[in-house]
Structure formats: structure tokens, C-alpha cells
Amino acid sequence: MKNFFNKGLLIALLLAFTAPAIFPQQAQAEESLTIMAEAAILVDAESGKILYEKNAETPLGVASMTKMMTEYLLFEAIEEGKITWEQEYQVTDYTYRISQDMRLSNVPFREDGSYTIKEMYEAMAIFSANAATIGIAETIAGTESEFVRLMNEKAKEMGLEETTFVNSTGLSNSSLMGRHPEGTKETDENIMPARSVAKLTKILLDDYPEVLETTKIPVKLFREGTADETRMENWNSMLPGLIYEYEGMDGLKTGSTDFAGYSFAGTAKRDDTRFIAVVMGAVDNKGAGSYKARFDATRALFDYGFGQFTTEEIIPAGYQFEGQETLTVENGVEKEVAIAVKEPVTMMIRTADKELHQPELLLDDSVVQDGKLEADVEKDLVVGTLELKKAEGVEYGYLSGSSNKVKVATTESVERASWAALSMRNAGEFLSSLWNDAGTFVKELF
Template identity: 85%
Template sequence: MEVFKHVRNLINKGLLIALLAVFMITTITPQFVHAEESLTIMAEAAILVDAESGKILYEKNAEKPLGVASMTKMMTEYLLFEAIKEGKVTWDQEYQVTDYTYRISQDMRLSNVPFREDGSYTIKEMYEAMAIFSANAATIGIAETIAGTESKFVQLMNEKAKEMGLAETTFVNSTGLSNSSLMGMHPEGTKETAENIMPARSVAKLTKILLDDYPEVLETTKIPLKMFREGTSDETRMENWNSMLPGLIYEYEGVDGLKTGSTDFAGYSFAGTAKRDDTRFIAVVMGAVDSEGAGSYKARFDATRVLFDYGFDEFTNEELIPAGYQFKEQGTLEVDKGVEEKVAIAVKEPVTMMIRTAEKELYQPELVLDDSVVEKGKLEAEVEEGLVVGSIQLTKTEGSEYGYLSGNENKLEVATTESVERAGWVSLSLRSAGGFLSSLWDDAGTFVKELF
């Protein structure tokens, strides 16, 4: 009996120890939760992008076409910068007010600087009014200057959208206003009920292209306050609608652009950008609402703040693979008809990527050879040093990965580290003869073995 009692006590102790171990594991072991899964973005759609590479760090309904409102004006800005670069328009060029722009400018329900019926204004004045104060009549005036009519300008907008690869994008006017707000003067060929439509991903892509091609746009979009026609009887106070700029009510460190948007159809939206040190992010929120489900100016900035905080707090640009890195499983390639039978291959440039710091070890490199260069695993001499033979594909072993705005990740090239000259015909003949004799010897050896 004592033996059985002792055994039972040991079993009970073992069970207790096991239970304690399970308890300690579940309470002490860190519970890893991917940060993007815990983000609460109060908007119909949202996206966060590394402005340098175009890598998407977070997205929500980013491919859903939605009303874009005045974020439309980023395309008008792009076409203006392009026209100035090509010499078609100048900053000091005068625009003569039309009946269309005069009537729109007098509607104080819309964002506007009032035009005089017989007035003329420089392109620079109208551009500043558009970029800072989202002035709609000024935007139409720019469109008319570039294309003759807003209708023709809309054609240019849609052609440029296609050229940029902006998916699911349709422009029906230059401003982003609902066509129904244009007093029956909406662009020819469009319906009065029509709206400008873009998904958040396309808005982010347009933002990046604008920043890449014409970064000087930020010199204007970062201005918190400017007086239109200062010192004249037409003086109008233009406070930037981007309230996240330094000194404004919802200021956020590093914000210097770019474009807000709001209509009854689109709700409250914002394409913002912020830079700290060498890191710049692009954040887009569309249809932002507060905790009660109501849209508001503040809601779009609250949602943007969450995205920017996530970017600056969680992400850094990390070197994942150094220059000269060689794959252990394949550090060389065979060379056909060369003085050397093999050539070393390695990563040309260091591979850096905007990632969550804690996830650096989750990215595993894989060599992808270029079949048009490497045939059946071999190169044919003569081989030049620096010949690109393939690329690296980085795979994340766990967690979300959203890809790039361009649709493809940046090319991470793998190349030869030395040159290999083509062997002369004598060397090739001897090598061929040697191979033939070696084959005969192997066949003879096999035959002898089979005899025994």
C-alpha cells in the first residue's frame, strides 16, 4: 500500500509541475500580435506607403474605387508642372477670367478666392490658391489655360492617369467637386451626376509620382497661411486646409503636404505626407469618420495621425543583405567554353527595405536566375564581370506583406564578380578529348567490375 501511495504522490506532483509550467509559459511568454492587425483606422479606405520605395506598409480597402474630391487637384498640379517644364505655360502668364470661373468663384459655399468679372490673374497666383486653399475657380482657370477648355483638360487628366497606371480612376472635372456643384457648366461629355473616382492605392501612387517628379510642390503645400492679393481690396486670407501643418490645430511633426478633399459624395479624405530625418511616408485616408460614425475634418487627420504614428514608431529602413552576399547553395555558375569552368556570383548592391524592426529575421532571400541569360544553369563564355544573371526574391516567412505601388518589388540584382574569357580552340579540343577519354575509362571500369 505504501508503494502505491508513494507513486500516487509522485503523479500528483508531476501533474502540478506540468500545470505550473503551462501557466508560466502562457503568462510569461510574450504574446506576439502583428501591429497592423491592431490598427484601428476610422475610414472607409486607407493606405500607408514608404515614399522612397513605394512599399506598402498598411492598407484597408485600398483597391476600392471611391469619391476622391479635391485630392483630384494633385493631378491638375502635375499637369501644370509638366506644362511649365515643357514651356507651354509660364508662372507669370496672365489668365483672363471667363464667365464660368467668375460664377464659380462667387459661390462662397465652395472653397474659393473671389475673382473680378473683368480680372486677370497670374498662373502663380492661381496655383498658390489651388495648392494652399483648394480654390476651385482658380483650378478651373489653370485647366482652361493649359488645354483651352476644362473638357479638353479632363481628357488630358484621364490620359495621364492611364499613363501612370492609376487603376480604377476616372476624372470628370479638374477640381474634384461634384459635377452637380458646377452650376450646369460641367465639362462637356460628362454627366451632371458624375464624380471623380479613385481607389486609395491610386491616390497614393499619384502622390508618389507627383513628389518624385516635382518635389517643389511641397514648397507651396507646406505654407500654413498666405494672403491672396495681399495689400489690395481683393485681399483674401488663405489658411491651408491641411491642419496637420506646423502651427495649425492638428499639427504633426514632419507634415509638409499634400491635399485634402471633402464633398457630400466623397466624405472627408486626405492624402498626406510627412518626413523625419531621411524617412518620408505617404498616408491616404478616404471617407474618414469619428467614433460615432460621423465624418468630419478632424476625423481625417485623426486617421492620418494613426497611420503616421504606426510608420514612424514601427518601421525603419534596414539592410537585409550586404553587397557581395553569396548564396551558400549556389555561389557560382558553370561556364561553358570558358578558360575557367565556373564563375562566382554575388549581390551587386546592398539590399535595404522599409520593414518593422522586430521582423528583420523573417525575410529570407531566394535566388531567381534569369533564364534569358543563364541557360540550363550555365553561362557561355565570354562572360563579363558585372553581368546580371538574376535577382533576389525576399520572402517573409510570417505576417502580412502588401507589396509595392508599382506592383513589383524593386529589382535586387545578382551579378558575376569576375570575367571569364572564352577558351581557344586548342584548349576546347583538348578538353573535349579529355572528356571523351574519361568517358571511355569510366565505361571500361564499369565493364571490368561487372565481370566479377
């Protein structure tokens, strides 16, 4: 008996220690993920699915991440033929004075110099050059003030919530030597929430992926081979070959001011998976903002994404809902029609969470009335959508705001029955009803 007890105790202890390995528990990794930043967000770049967020809807200083909007408007202007890469910009007194301020990120302009849009763009995208950015804004819109109006207009068009641009660079207006854009105040700052920064990043990558050809350059010489040659080391130190390099990193934009702290909108790709990570107001473990802190926070987000998430097929094409495989067809040759999911449902997901997502059928009330369709019914008629619901844990949704819905449609057509057929069916149903009523009456007699 004693030996049996000892063996039982030993087995119980072994199970206690090995159970987590044998029966892995549903670890809520996002709850244990510590991101040392005022706000942060991690997004699947393809679908826009949010995988993690912290304080992501709070408007904060955006600093030079602002330049992503300037880049977008530049690519758009070139696409529309309004300007060209070879077009020359003549330096103004304003851009000259800004370019000579070495407290700011800049390539120095000559007072009487002219520069192509292409070389100013590279200076902006690689070295966050502020005078070059203002020069691009003036070229596109005539004045930086008008360009700021275009920036805010485009922000509304993109659905960037809680976003306000007051200049083209992301500098504090107080750094612009009293030449801040008309209609703004010297105390004004560019403001965005992390979620809107991520959305802007995704739209830029979706519409103009060629931006990465420049943002991935670690070092480039401005005006190489001339007396004005300036070494531009990319502020994104997570690029290959730089001090905090990270596998797959190829963009996109850093930002730092006294107001905004240290921020970064980064993107990295491995195989077919690309993530977008945004950190704002990054700090170290002592609570101090630093150049390195923003990259440490970004690394933690990317490690979480690449380490925990894969794209999985959750629901196959042709999936039918148990107990809702068909819909009633009124006045059809057939009384029912089968319905099924048209396309497979794939989603960026933590493998451990796959079984937590359950399909739910949402019928379209404008098509399906009281659970019925009226003949004629065409094949592939969309009758509703499948939406995945997570049984437990955090579900952050998508940058677009829409959930992962796919169409549910009829799998065959059902023609409308002829008048004669409908008459016979109605007569049959009437007689069947009478017979059932008679049977019930007889049963009740006994």
C-alpha cells in the same frame, strides 16, 4: 517535495507573464491597426513600398485630391514653357460665378479682374480654391473640357488604374451650375482608388518636390493689402501651428464632398524617412464622417509608419546563394564562374519582420540555358535577380507593382578555351569516362 513544487509553479507563472517581454512574439501589427475609413493606404515615399492598405483598389470619390493632378499638369506646363507664373488670367463669367459661391472653397474673384498663375496656384494648393483651379485649367488647355482630356491622358501615362476625371477641381459636377465640362454628365464624379491616389502623390513629389514649399504654408493672405484681401487657412490642419498638427507634416491635399466623404492624401517626413498616407471616406467611432476623422485616421497611419518601420539592409553586396555560388561555363578556360548580388538590398521594413524575408535566386532564361553559360563570359554579366520572399504575414508589394529585385551578376570573366584546349579536355573527359566504366565493370565481377 512540496517546496520544489511551489517553486516550480512560481517560475512557470513568472515565465507566463514575462515571456512576451523576454521572447517577443511576431506581432502582426497591421492586423490590429484600425483605420476608420472606407479605404486607406500607407506608403514609403522613396521606394513606393506599401506598408499597409485597406480596400485600396476600390474606386471611390476623390473630391479635391483631384487637384494634385491639376498641380502636376501646371508644373509640367511651366517646365515646358507653355505658361509662366507671372502670366495673367482674365476672369470669365464661369469662374466669376463659381468664385462667388461661398458654399464652395473659394477666394472671390472680381468680375473684371485678372490674376497671376502664381497667386491662383497658391489659392488652389493652400485653400483648395475651386474657381482658381478652373482658371488654371482654362489657361493651360483653353477650356476645362480639354483640360479634363489631358488629365485622363496623363492618368493613363502614369498607370493610375480605375481612375476617371470629369473636372479639374474634384467638385461634384452637380455643383458646377450646369457648366460641367463638355462630354461629362451632371451626375458624374471624379473617381480613384486609394492606391492610385497614393501613386499620383508619389509621382507629384518625385517630379515636382517644390510643391511642398506651398502645401506646407499654414496660413497666407490672398491679395494681401488690398480691398480683396482673403485669409487662406490651409485645409490640412495637421500642419505645424494648426489644430491637429503633426510632426513632419508638410502636405499635401484634402478633399471632401457629399459623394466622397472626408478624405486626405498626406505626407510627412522625419529625418530621412517620408511616408505617404491616403484615407478616403473617413469616419469617427460612431460611423459619422467628419473633418477631424480624416486627420485621426491619417495620424494612426503615420504613427504606425514612424513607430514600426525603418530602412534596413537585408542583403549585403556580394551576397552569394548557398549551393548556387557558381554557374557552369560551357567551353570556357574555367569550368565555372562565381555569381553574386551586385548591390546591397535595402528595404523599408518592420524590424521584427527582418528574419522573415528570405532571398530567392531567379535566373534569366535568356542568358542562362539549363543552368549554364556559354563562353566568353564577361565580368558583371547580369544572370538573374534576387527577390525577397516573406515567409509569413502580409506582403503588400509596391505601388509600381514590381517587387524588391536586385541584379545578380558574374564576379569575373571567363574566356573561351582554344580549340586545342577543348580537344584535350574532351579527350581527357572521354578517357576518364572509360576508366570509370572499366572500374565499375571490374567491381561488378566480384
